[in-house]
Structures are given as C-alpha cells and as structure tokens.
Amino acid sequence: MKLDFDAPPADPFDVFTAWFDHAVEHAGTPNPNAMTVATATLDARPTARIVLLKQYDHRGFVFFTNRESRKGLDLATNPRAALLLHWDNLDRQVRIEGPIEQTTEAESDAYFASRPIESRLNAIASDQSRPIANRDALEARRASTDAVYADGSDPVRPPHWGGYRVRPDRFEFWQGHPFRLHDRVTYVVDGEAWNTMRLMP
C-alpha cells in the first residue's frame, strides 16, 4: 500500500495492516514482526529490548514474555509502552505508543500451548532477567524442568508468563526518502476517532 501522507486513511490499523502484510510478504524482510518495546521505571528510567509481535487487532498489539522480567517489573508500576517496528529493506518504521494491559489467562494459555515444546520448557526453566552463575547452571535448570515433565505430561504455563497488549493512543508511520526529505504522519486518538498530522522529517 502506498500511503498518501497528505490524505491518510481514517483508521491507522488499516495502514498498519497494509504495511505489516507488505513487510511479511516482501521477500527478504527478516523478522518482520520483531519490534523494540520501550518501558520506563516509575522514576523515568527508560529501557528497551526486542520482542516479537504475535497478535494485533483493534484492541492492540500483543507480545508474550515473563512478567517478572525487567520489562515486567517496569510495566507493573508504569503500565505504558512504546513499540517500534523497523523494516530496513522497505525504508519504513512504525511507532506505536499507549497504555498496556495483560492479556487474559485464556489468551496466555492459548499462546503458550501453541509454542514448540522446547520453547515451553525453556520458558519454565528461565527466571528471565535474573542473574545466573554460568551456562552449566542454566542447563541444569532446564534439566530439572525436563525431569518434572519426563512422564510426557504437558508443560504448564507459569503464572508469571503471559502476554501484554499495548492499546495505542498514538501511531507514527514513517517512509524514508533519498536525502532525508522523509514522509511522516502521526495519528493521535481523539475519542473514537483519530487526528492525523503530518510531521517534518
């Protein structure tokens, strides 16, 4: 989709879908669903890391993680996040900001169950973001987890593992141009509608 930055569509989710689909289908877009998620502590220290966008719809953008991780601790006290997707081969970036909420237990269960067994066992074995002495200690934790499920029973989703949904109140779509005269448009929520604004590069 060629976005008309002078007359953008009313619904930013339509733009996102068109751009995301294009990135996914475009040969050579590596990890099109990789995105930076930025959080901040209550005393305004920002942190950022990459996660995978796993679901989105008009309710928001969902990723899954360990809620006792560093990002999880940030979000427990300051439940807002900024997301950034960058598709280098398309010279595009999308910025998404908004309050964040936890996905429901059923949503987290469904996604956890859809993951490969190895990923589920590793999620159980790892207290994400906590220190560990060395690789051997990490593998020993995984071996203990394997022992628990040696009877072939289904690994149980840890209660602290699940999804977060960012409910956007602001989007920005950015299209690069040669020599930096780029196109940018923001969408800022206004009740049920979105106000758009073109920004200088």
Ligand SMILES: Cc1cc2nc3c(=O)[nH]c(=O)nc-3n(C[C@H](O)[C@H](O)[C@H](O)COP(=O)(O)O)c2cc1C
């Ligand atoms: C391409 C890529 C995808 C990743 N996807 C996820 C993910 O979906 N969920 C997750 O918890 N960590 C993911 N990670 C690891 C995170 O970047 C990060 O190391 C981890 O979540 C711990 O971050 P924190 O200590 O800030 O909470 C991914 C890393 C990369 C490079």
